[in-house]
Amino acid sequence: MRTELLELVMCPHCHASLAVQGEIEDGHVWQGALVCQGCGVRYGVDNGIPHLYVDDERWAPKAREAQGWIDFHKDKGIYDQTGVDIDFILPYYDQEPWISVAQHFDVALDLMALDGSEKVLDLGAARTWAAKHFALRDCNTVALDIVADDQIGLGRGWALMQEAGVEYHLVVGDSENLPLQPDTFDFVFAAAVLHHTSDLPLLLRNVYRVLKPGGALIAANEPCIPVATDSEQALERDAAEELAYGINESRPNLFDYWSALDGAGFVDLDIFPVQAYRLSDVQLEAWSLEMSVVASPLGRTPVQRWPHVIAGCLRRWRDLWGKPNPLPPARSRREALNRAILLHRGGGICLLAHKPIETTPAKLHPDKVG
Ligand SMILES: C[S@@+](CC[C@H](N)C(=O)[O-])C[C@H]1O[C@@H](n2cnc3c(N)ncnc32)[C@H](O)[C@@H]1O
Ligand SMILES: [Zn+2]
Secondary structure (H helix, E strand, O other): OEHHHHHOEOOOOOOOOEEEEOOOEOOEOOOEEEEEOOOOOEEEEEOOEEEOOOOOOOOHHHHHHHHHHHHHHHHOOOOOOOOOOHHHOOOOOOOOOHHHHHHHHHHHHHHHOOOOOOEEEEEOOOOOHHHHHHHHOOOEEEEEEOOOOOOOOHHHHHHHHHHHOOOOEEEEOEOOEOOEOOOOEEEEEEEOOHHHOOOHHHHHHHHHHHEEEEEEEEEEEEEEEOOOOOHHHHHHHHHHHHHHOOOOOOOOEHHHHHHHHHHHOOEEEEEEEHHHHHOOHHHHHHHHHHOOOOOOOHHHOOHHHHHHHHHHHHHHHHHHOOOOOOOOOOOOHHHHHHHHHHHHOOEEEEEEEEOOOOOOHHHHOHHHOO
16 A cells, blocks of 8 residues: 555544555555554555455445355356456456446546546555556545455455556455545545445445445446335345355346445436437437327327327326335436336446435534524
8 A cells, every 4th residue: 555545545433534554665565564643453464455444243234245245256257367468457357237327437537527637536446446446547546345365356456556557545445434534535535335235224324424425326237126025025036146155246226226335425426328328319319209107298109009008107107106216306318207207117227326426414413493
């Protein structure tokens, strides 16, 4: 780790600042520790990566998951990166799932419009390919994950940095107890990470805390199930293998994402199926009609399609019946269409959420107001 990281991190136990214990070589600490200036807890630095977590019952499921990711990759024969080097070009690798990941990442980059002045956190960074792209755009970047492993975790970041000629910070830590200073990052980027938490509201409150006022969370490549689908059944169908490895998995729907973001204090929420981003209004309208997630005016619908339209109406009514709806009125027709697609069909989503420029005391301390 470079010593500049000390300005960005804090003790995950008491939130005080940390100081280096060990040798500093050219501004780097490779082996040693960071010691809390408040509670005195000592956090190891190994292979240049500080391990900023408290090894307690909250960390235990994360440690299980971290080992699960290693075993999963080994059992699939995709663990050893020696001579493979595909991760040097990620996410632009011409095979699934990377074709789809690249589509999500390009949308995220477009939304972020980085100019190099930003501080960016790559949350759940794994091998840190996204962090590398932020560093290539001159951003001050931190990659954080629960996996330190040098093949499929943060440790692989050293090879990526060397190959790309950039530097960024690596931190082992927990998204549900971020060891990072408040009001620090312009962007928190998370790809396929939110659905690996067992407590989405807690993760989002952590993200909110470390964002600067006016900063934004950009989550990409997250699953969003239809509201009528049972999340336990979706997990059994899509994630049984990962769960067997001890990997935490969840399958939120649009209501789950929205209420957790709103509850954490985020504003200007935009959640949409990734394919919708590059569609014109007319194309999005046509896609929504094709999936019968919106009602077309009957007067303009050819007679032979009426049974289809009526069946769609009945399904939409059945999907939402009796469900408390946390969504405020849609701000535009596009938003209404995106919502309809996600509520009734689900899909892979991108999500953009802002921390307000002026954080209201009412949101932060509801019990202290009025
Ligand atoms: C599906 S992988 C995605 C990795 C990477 N973002 C990508 O798109 O290739 C999910 C990542 O989230 C990490 N993760 C899971 N739970 C976490 C937590 N509580 N804190 C930080 N990272 C976590 C996992 O270790 C894993 O690297
Ligand atoms: Zn402390």
